[in-house]
Amino acid sequence: MSTRLSPAEWVRRRRADFVDKRLEVAGARAFGRLDSLGESWHIVDWSETGLSRRHDESDPLGARAGFLAVGPGGVYAVTVADQGLFRVHVAGDMVQINGRRVAYVAEARRAASRAAAALSEVAGAKVSVVAVLAFTGVGAVSTHGVPPSCLVATDRELDKLLTSGGHRISADTAARLxxxxxxxxP
Known part of the structure; x- marks a missing residue:
């Protein structure tokens, strides 16, 4: 028996490795920019929670990472999408990258509602989680009407977006959440 991969299996494996690497780099890029938030903010990677998500193999553009940002401004479920060199058009709920429509807004909302349900169940009180869609890459982002109930930003603006909500919860509550x-x- 041969352990050699068929050409199709080899291509699938290489593609999966490439998507996984992009996912890791995009998440690290956005995560690294949040150092300026301060000690009262807590960043929880999806892999550290029971809320981790599987990525969609059918997505041609690949990488999405995510984390929860918990601090005085509230609780945010951040979905990070790697746009690469492509221009991003956002018009309401529609996101288009390189001529392809992607369901990133819906995915960000699902992540936020899943996080809110899990946190509310464990905490015993209603916990509001805001959906955030952050793009990493060097392409331009143009918005023509932001989607309702989902914030959109680039990784360079993410720290400003998270702190712009003011102080809604105490530092102790943020640490407990x-x-x-x-x-x-899980």
């Missing part, structure tokens, strides 16, 4: 998020069961 971050601990709950890390302890959520």
């Amino acid at each position: 971050a601990k709950i998020a890390r302890d959520c069961a």
